[in-house]
Amino acid sequence: xxxxxxxxxxxxxxxxxxxxxxxxxxxxxxxxxxxxxxxxxxxxxxxxxxxxxxxxxxxxxxxxxxxxxxxxxxxxxxxxxxxxxxxxxxxxxxxxxxxxxxxxxxxxx
Amino acid sequence: xxxxxxxxxxxxxxxxxxxxxxxxxxxxxxxxxxxxxxxxxxxxxxxxxxxxxxxxxxxxxxxxxxxxxxxxxxxxxxxxxxxxxxxxxxxxxxxxxxxxxxxxxxxxxxxxxxx
Numbered sequence: 001x002x003x004x005x006x007x008x009x010x011x012x013x014x015x016x017x018x019x020x021x022x023x024x025x026x027x028x029x030x031x032x033x034x035x036x037x038x039x040x041x042x043x044x045x046x047x048x049x050x051x052x053x054x055x056x057x058x059x060x061x062x063x064x065x066x067x068x069x070x071x072x073x074x075x076x077x078x079x080x081x082x083x084x085x086x087x088x089x090x091x092x093x094x095x096x097x098x099x100x101x102x103x104x105x106x107x108x109x
Numbered sequence: 110x111x112x113x114x115x116x117x118x119x120x121x122x123x124x125x126x127x128x129x130x131x132x133x134x135x136x137x138x139x140x141x142x143x144x145x146x147x148x149x150x151x152x153x154x155x156x157x158x159x160x161x162x163x164x165x166x167x168x169x170x171x172x173x174x175x176x177x178x179x180x181x182x183x184x185x186x187x188x189x190x191x192x193x194x195x196x197x198x199x200x201x202x203x204x205x206x207x208x209x210x211x212x213x214x215x216x217x218x219x220x221x222x223x224x
Contacts, residue, residue, distance in 0.1 A: 002151065030209035041113075041199070041215040042152070049209055087152060091209055096142065096165040101151035 001025060003090045005100035012078050013108050020073040020103045022088030031064050031071040032089040032097055035082075042087060045073075075105070083107045111136065113202050113216035121222045127188040130219045134181050134202030140164075141183040142213060143175060146197040155198075158183055159205070187221075195223045 003024045012018055022031060030049050034042040048064035048071060059076040075082055085104050089097040114133040122128050134141050142165075143155040154167035158177035175185045181202075187194055197220050201213040 032213070034215075041217045044212055044214060047210060047212055089152075089213075093209075096154050096157055096167075097213060098154060099144070099152035101149065 002098055003088055003100040005086075005088055005103050007103060008101070009104040009106075011106045011108065014080055015077050018075040018078055018082075018105060020075075020086050020088075020105070022071045022073070022090070022100055024069040024090050026069065026092055028064075028066060028069050028071075028090050029093055030091045031062070032091070033062055033071075033073050034087045034089065034099075035084045036087065036102075037084040045086075078105075078107050080107050080109060113200055113214055115198075115200050115216035115219050117219060118217065119220050119222075121224065122190050123224050124190055124192060126190050127186065128190060128221060130185045130187075130198055130200075130221075132183045132185070132200030132202075132216060134183070134200075135214055138202035138204055138214075139181050140203045140205055140207075140211070141177055141181065142201045142203075143183070143185050144199045144201065145169070146199055146218070147195075152199065155185065159207075164207075190223045192223050195221060197221075 006021045033045040036042040062073045064071045085102040087099045087102045089099040116131045140159045142157040144152040157165040161177045172188045177183045197218045199218045201215045203211045203213045
């Protein structure tokens with residue numbers, strides 16, 4: 001069953017912040033975040049393992065609430081290069097990664 | 110270190126034909142997963158191979174099949190193509206695949222158009 005991502009799409013001006021949410025109906029072992037630009041391969045951003053940790057990469061960070069089976073991706077002071085579609089993928093135990101339908105992010109100058 | 114390589118990048122086929130897509134994983138990676146990407150549906154899992162064995166399978170009809178060779182390269186085959194098979198097919202490789210912390214790296218994909 002696919003995780004549910006919200007919002008489906010968001011438009012921001014450069015410098016604004018964004019939050020993308022990912023929810024699952026089943027217990028998760030890890031959450032994987034990717035960004036895909038049009039016509040390109042999805043690029044790995046970060047992985048969060050069971051334990052409620054928060055990770056950061058430059059101005060992009062994420063949290064994982066295993067009790068709520070939710071993860072959120074935070075983009076701070078967004079840059080034009082952040083535009084693209086963001087996917088969360090969830091893994092349960094030894095199983096495959098199941099991806100959400102994606103969140104389209106468009107940054108305006 | 111070379112990334113995941115998928116060939117061909119583009120394919121045009123007609124209904125009823127069959128097609129074979131190829132994926133060469135990152136050197137040292139033994140797990141290869143295939144995904145179908147269509148507008149609005151995100152990445153739909155097809156199957157995963159590890160050490161030449163199919164380890165996981167998604168909810169796709171039997172027309173979709175795959176295999177993995179001893180050098181970890183993988184092929185995906187779609188027989189009796191239908192218009193709805195038009196999509197971007199992505200391959201991803203990882204070291205082992207099963208560990209929660211195992212990271213998948215994607216290739217650029219093969220865009221298949223069925224006419």
